[in-house]
Amino acid sequence: MAKIRRLGVLTSGGDCAGLNAVIRAVTYRAVRHYGWKVFGIIDGTMGLMERPLRYRELDLDMFSGNMLREGGTFLGTVNKGDPFNYPMPDGSTQDRSLDFVDGFNKLALDAVVVIGGDGSMRILSQLCERGGIGMVGVPKTIDNDVHGTDFAVGFTTAVNVVTESLDRLQPTAASHHRVMILEVMGRDAGHIAVNAGISGGADVILIPELPYRLESIAEKIDQVIREGRNHALVVVAEGVKTEDGLNAQVAHSHGQTRYGGIGHYLSDRISKMTELETRETILGHVQRGGTPSTRDRLLASAFGVHAVDMVAKGRLGRMVAWQERGVTDVPLSEVCIGPRSLEPDGTLINVARGLGIYIGESP
Amino acid sequence: MAKIRRLGVLTSGGDCAGLNAVIRAVTYRAVRHYGWKVFGIIDGTMGLMERPLRYRELDLDMFSGNMLREGGTFLGTVNKGDPFNYPMPDGSTQDRSLDFVDGFNKLALDAVVVIGGDGSMRILSQLCERGGIGMVGVPKTIDNDVHGTDFAVGFTTAVNVVTESLDRLQPTAASHHRVMILEVMGRDAGHIAVNAGISGGADVILIPELPYRLESIAEKIDQVIREGRNHALVVVAEGVKTEDGLNAQVAHSHGQTRYGGIGHYLSDRISKMTELETRETILGHVQRGGTPSTRDRLLASAFGVHAVDMVAKGRLGRMVAWQERGVTDVPLSEVCIGPRSLEPDGTLINVARGLGIYIGESP
């Protein structure tokens, strides 16, 4: 195990809340406890691929103000392409992975902490392998679809934003006797939709993991109306397909109708089936940013400290993780296997069913 | 001036935050101070037009809990059509205004407080005129485009929601070096866009009242980048047209491109002119609902008390209003003249220009 003196840290992939809190924890642990130097790489892999190198030394003073509470990443996370297949101006691609490795060596780093999601973790672990670079990963993604960890940084903030939006949509739905459809992030997995749907009082939650029937949705809304409600709330993950399995943005299956997305599709279908007024809302990028939740700050702090301790102990090629009630770590090889779906009979899906929410047919 | 014993109150038009706070203030004043009975009409004009009449007597106990803080209107505000031209199942229209008048008389009301926006105020004042019904109006609309008052109930809550969204979009814009376009409510007037744009740190604000040039937008963004920023924020009111004056949702002016709205149009145009990544977000109905802001609760309370005092004094056919630093009232005839635009050289537009925000060409 090599003696560490200079540690790099970078953020990669889509931003989310809590990244700065991870960087802060990494710096606090590495500088205060181990006395290392910490270098923040600017704009993900780009900072080490471009010349001159783009980075800044991170000192404790940088975090004396508000950084813990700021959304996004002050290091930036611009992605101009996979270094192994980097897009060139002439349309071809080029393997620029050695630029990354060379940048790492030029900066004389001993190891790097990579804060990223599913995809970034895979590419970065290949880059590090290529260069014999010691890497520790920290999982982050609003979608929470990283294998090996119960929670990734940024997820609960996104859930809070969605829940708050449902809190705002419920009274306007009730005032107008409407069915409100809220389309939320989640291309491959329904973590945000299920968590926020339950906590925000949804009647219907649709996720990529479970098939659904429009007729069952209409029946559920009818039931809610019979119980004395005058409105209903539907939460749908963006990755959900039309009932017949098409991408809603290109679907032309119902005559002339062209849909802007799954929310639009459901709004149209539900209004026709139930004769109730419907309205859809697409939350988009507001789910990404903003002040991190308490839980994301805790997670970020635990992950940052543990990541540095792993570097110190030479436990490399691994990702920090939250399992059960504490922080641990797993091999990167177990993580880089694609997005993590919700288990069809996991706790929250059962809670949703237990409350009487329609969350799709049993598979 | 007739002795008042039974007061009706109804909400009409689109819902917003603070309606329940108005109803509470009306009830508190009328019951506690004057000892009247107060009847809440369900679903706006519909409650008096349908048989059986739909209403509930409002007592103080109803407001002992959380009602002051709840968004929307617990009386409902379903609009099935203009009573003077009510749409019938066979496609024809019918004048059903006398149903409203008859309902008012059946309930033996002495006057009615109407909480509504520009359009509702006009229709309700005609209905009341038709029936010789004493009416006092209370202005509400998230768009703040009611004549005669500086502020309508619901406006500042909407501005807060938009500002909060900009607070969330800024860090993600900075993390990815993007231009973020936020499309907000405002068909005819840019009140929300200007207020939230300034408070949320926008670089560009586009409103229906002022023409703009895409080239000026691109120049402003270039300037911001030269100053050291890596991102920019653009706020646009939904009522803004394309540069050549078309409705963005139907515009086909740029070859094959079909736009989902003005936000989409700007996103496309700006990305092409500046070569920066752009993303658009459409906030939609989350601007309507939710817990009212402190200011909307104050306004709602002042309006509710004053409206009842006006009924007591026989000052009917008027709308309560906030002017300068206090509550007052204006004749309904001065209100019902269409939506109120921002003055092109009003304080906030000058503040925006003073900060260096691009807010359109001088007209």
Add this chain to the structure above:
Amino acid sequence: MAKIRRLGVLTSGGDCAGLNAVIRAVTYRAVRHYGWKVFGIIDGTMGLMERPLRYRELDLDMFSGNMLREGGTFLGTVNKGDPFNYPMPDGSTQDRSLDFVDGFNKLALDAVVVIGGDGSMRILSQLCERGGIGMVGVPKTIDNDVHGTDFAVGFTTAVNVVTESLDRLQPTAASHHRVMILEVMGRDAGHIAVNAGISGGADVILIPELPYRLESIAEKIDQVIREGRNHALVVVAEGVKTEDGLNAQVAHSHGQTRYGGIGHYLSDRISKMTELETRETILGHVQRGGTPSTRDRLLASAFGVHAVDMVAKGRLGRMVAWQERGVTDVPLSEVCIGPRSLEPDGTLINVARGLGIYIGESP
């Protein structure tokens, strides 16, 4: 296992956020899924002890509005004394436990779901034992000190309130170069202090579980100043004693000084040791109430559904619990053993130490 037709539910002990969400989940599950009748007992044990009985039947319609989002408990939780030693007007005490049992029988209930903390759970389980009443417990307490479960309902909302307060105190501390001391709830355990202290960026966290030295606090603050900060944040649980082990509210140990509480004591001591300006804030009851956090709503929903399922299966005399990543249940006998402290080398205490926070001496 007796057939269940009539289920009681009551809240007992100090209120917190998420209680209404539990009651809603209990009602949804019992009525929608099992078709039972559900009766909400008013004001905890009092509703069954007083005559006439105080209760209301709970139907689905009650939860169609905002109830999921409201703080506190709409059933009330007034405690006038331990039924086994009920205080009488003449100063004596009387065993009134049979009044509770009799009330339960009068209402012809088949079982009762008790939502309560450590103390309530103990008394209620004794009352139910006395009467042969089938009981299932649901843990709630802002202090999170209930044995057998990782989380109790209400805890994360309280942590959020404290974190938000630290977010507000940090900039004012920095503006004035002050040490801010925040006294938070936690008589016996430091769960709130540790969670909020880490997420709110505290430099010092004091909890009842760990001894501390004033000199170590002063050293930590000196270190922070040397690192380039001009201010510091201290979080202390109300149950922490003075350095010499006294209750701060009655301590006279330092000459004439009489302290209002541990926050006041630390403020005085730290200002004298560091020559920095200090200010203390006592959050008090704002930690209890208000809209429940996303997590508390999820927890409440999972607990409510599971509690009803346990009644249905005849798994009585148990408390629902959150362990690891799912809902489970434990015998009440394992719960009613006093408050649950933080483990001295648990994850979060180690995270705090890892960040360089002073959290007391190693025991």
Add this chain to the structure above:
Amino acid sequence: MAKIRRLGVLTSGGDCAGLNAVIRAVTYRAVRHYGWKVFGIIDGTMGLMERPLRYRELDLDMFSGNMLREGGTFLGTVNKGDPFNYPMPDGSTQDRSLDFVDGFNKLALDAVVVIGGDGSMRILSQLCERGGIGMVGVPKTIDNDVHGTDFAVGFTTAVNVVTESLDRLQPTAASHHRVMILEVMGRDAGHIAVNAGISGGADVILIPELPYRLESIAEKIDQVIREGRNHALVVVAEGVKTEDGLNAQVAHSHGQTRYGGIGHYLSDRISKMTELETRETILGHVQRGGTPSTRDRLLASAFGVHAVDMVAKGRLGRMVAWQERGVTDVPLSEVCIGPRSLEPDGTLINVARGLGIYIGESP
């Protein structure tokens, strides 16, 4: 009118939310529009009194991130004493006003924008007069007690914090059938108490401007209970005295009782008079800090731009102000006449009375 090239800006007195937004607007206007240099003076008057001078040049880049949204003042506002009577280590005082003037000249400033409250405005205007320094004031104070302006920066954020606290206290009050007393800032004036009291649903509001009777408070609470409530909310400004006109912190008027403040006093008295449970909460410094409200950001932006324009036009010795619906300015001589009280029959006091809130006896 001298040509301006170098502008100073400083914050003085207690911090509040929105100060950074003023500094940002001053910098944007001065640099972007006029092309001046702007110097931020560190720690109020101290930065110009100490040697070496403490200041930093402000450029546009500083505000590219989150500064608009951060509470407090990044320039600091440490006050070690009135420069005219500066406290020396030996206990004497010394006139150090010329140090300030000399510092101003050393930095070769042409004018200074002073962001301060009532007291700071008076001292700074004397300092500037002494040195022939051109000054423009910007009013800030959470108490809103500056003459000449309807609103000072920081006030509405404080009101929002208090309202939010009442929103949290109401459900816990209702759950336990308690009277909650909330003590808020306001030594000389009740602006916060009245604004937040109305918007937060208080039943009783006590302010320094109006005498009150304990018996009237008890009667109001009795009335509320008779109307069907089981709880009540009382808001009191810290500057309110005991019924017999004493400072509550030193009052011994009721036998042995010694009160921690007016909240404590009221809690004790009300519980004895009404036989209801009472609890008091003192919000303290959380009212100062944190993210500025939308309105404070608008105000700060309007004030900053206008202040710079005044400097440009040579309109010195004046304070910017918000009157009616726009920004204006007033002579400093009209401002520096002590704190501004609420008018006893102003709009909001009448609204409070109109709702049936007890707000003290008519004077």
